[in-house]
Amino acid sequence: MTRHASDSRQNTGSLMDRRTFLQTSLLASGALLIGVGHAKAASGAEQAGEAWAPNLYLRIEADNRVTIISKNPEAGQGVKTAFPMVVAECLDVDWRQVRVEQAPLDDRYGRQVVGGSRGTPDGWDDLRIAGTAARQLLIAAAAVHWGVQPAECSTENGSVIHAASGRSAAYAALRGTAATLPVPEVASLELKSRPEEFRLLGRFVPGVDNPKILTGQPLFGCDTRLEGMLYAVFEKCPAYGGKVRSANVEQIRSLPGVTHAFVVEGTDNLAGLMPGVAIVATSWWEANAARRQLKVDWATSHADSSAEYERQAAGLREQAGETLRADGDVEKALGSAAKIVEASYYYPFVSHANLEPQNCTALFHESGKLELWAPSQNPRGGRQLIAETLGIPEDRIDVNLVRIGGGFGRRLVNDFMVEAAWIAREVRRPVQLQWTREDDMRHDFYRPAAWHHFRAGIDGDGRMNAFDHHFISFGRGGQPVSGAGLSPDHYPAGLVPNFRLRQSLIETQLPTGPWRSPGHSAYCWAYQSFFDEVALAAGRDQLEFRLDLLSRSFGEPPLDLARTSGTLRVAAERAGWGRKLSANRGLGMAFHFDHGGFVSHVAEVVAKGNAVHVEKVWSGIDIGPVINLSGARNQVEGCVVDALSTAQLEITFADGAAQQGNFDQYGLLRINQAPEVECHFIQSDHRPSGLGEPPFAPATPAIANAIFAATGVRIRELPFRRAGLSV
């Protein structure tokens, strides 16, 4: 009944059918690989011209094409290309033979989440095992055919080769025999791991969805079109958590195109089904036009505001706060310091502003099964939320993974999924819920604001030997809210002999959540800007000061000192650190480590009065081997642009509601403001880690430090305009 059968749906069927003759074996990682069970069925499949699916990740088709299944949602991080590349590398097939399918939500795949830059490190073993095990079975099958030893055979571009006799066989011709052979022990597999072993990995490979994106084919959640589908909008209380006392739904029902209008009582879960009013119509435009006539009497429970938060933060500053970590004796070291540097930094709440506003399409089949097309970063979490809220067993809910128009952490929360499911159950028709931009910006899970008060002591050798840090952010019930926590082991803990971290929390009723590189994306700017101030006060070169800071640790080092220094050296060298610049130009730098990745940036800024332009950023990156060079560079470039963009933005609150709703009040960076980015990867033998987040955090301070070098203006509050600067 779909107008466009999405690839994920087709895939659901083919995978499920194979369940009948496949058996499972558990991998160390917890994800499931499927081993071949009944040889007869598989053998018969070959004669019938059917594909062979040695495991959940790939199928070898009769025409020697290879279908590789990508299990995780794709939100622009490049996983739908990178993961299949790993399988193709280990299977040893020509990338041009490969067709990629998106998996639906399927528990056999284990984790299916975009988040925490964890896709690559988590998938690395399973993907290599899937490709390598299948390749080994195909080699064994060829050896049986030819009566030779497997060790005499090799593979190349989708064929097994016996060089001694000059014979070769395409994988497709071997799939029936391969299916009858015992699955190799995982421990016996030799997995490629070093950059010099790779043929495909590390190359520049364009995204597999580019053809559809560039011709406008249906791909995203909001592109789903079902027969008889209706369109919905959902109005929630501007002040978070407000409940509906009454609404003029009867009047709304009489408006053009409107088929349904009703109150949803909702729950108290800010990340679940909130109270509101649903309007459903034959087109989205009509549903949203009717909404302008909607009148709701809301019962609100709080009036949190930015002004009140600021007042509380000023009061908390005077208090000691809760000590989270104390090394050495900070007060004593400060008392005997040759110099003390003191500064305070502030960053505001920010929104995710995914370009595709939240949406979800839901259909209750006559069987009672619920099917969803959900642009979710955490679809399993969405399924659980729906099951709990609607009282439906999880095995009665199917979730198709659709391409996501930007994640950044927002879509780890699945409020839009449960809203669509609830509305679809009410109207008994397929429904697409589409939020407006204003819904999206005003019902986000924001990156929390925070205040950082620093004091550093410099000893007689110009070294930072004391660091006192009072961190003021947001909490509920005495615990930091999502995205507001700061690890007591974060550097410079462990890099200075006398260290203290104190925390104070402001009680908040606002929804907060993970925002690209949660925490790091905000506080790295404060730390690395303050280091700039300390180095200046100590009369030292910024690079030399930071390399020295990374040269020794006190107790457990908070990050790998050698890998961190390595990225900083590379970025500085490529940028020509120390070169002469004209008076209105400046270079700035920062290092960081988060989510498994080490990244340093050097930025070059040119200033004309209070207008600054970030011309170029040089990046040193160590994430182990690079999987897709294009995808990796794209994440670095994107993170730098995102960091500069976000440093211009803020969300403020009044009467419990966000005050910004659209791009007129929340102006993302545009092409004329974007810098050139030059990436330098240190391709080490470490296990690969993800890159969707690590390049973000150090970008903001590298730029801010370059602005100081160019203008003499030290930015201690975000957004930049608070310092009188425009980009």
Place this chain on the structure above:
Amino acid sequence: MAEISLKINGVNRSLDVPDDMPLLWALRDKLNLVGTKYGCGIGLCGSCTVLVNGSPVQACNIKAAALRDKEITTIEGLSPDGSHPVQRAWNDEDVPQCGYCQAGQVLAATALLARTPQPTDSDIDNAMAGILCRCGTYPRIRKAIKRAADYLAEQGGQS
């Protein structure tokens, strides 16, 4: 509600639309041409950019009924097999991250190159600043436009 006829991608299409329905929603909800994307609804993000008589127009901001005699090109009509030089350049530079804004970017770039076959950086800034990319693919958009200019020059400027 009125029945109107629009010429979209070279084909005359009849559709019933509310008088005030913007082109964006006529395309998406009435014609199932979903390549044109909704981003802000106030003409500030450019995700809904289409070409009207060759010029970029934000489809969220213009009524469908106002375009009766115009030639409308959406991303679906640029070249359905993706062989247009701008589409090829976009793939070869691997511009997209999430890809949501790219239909608008590609069409705006196509209009720029039709007017200015060898655009400077400043030309690119002026022509493309109306279209947001939340993922930050701007450095690649710039490169892809220059590459597309080369492709167009190779084939004699015909697009």
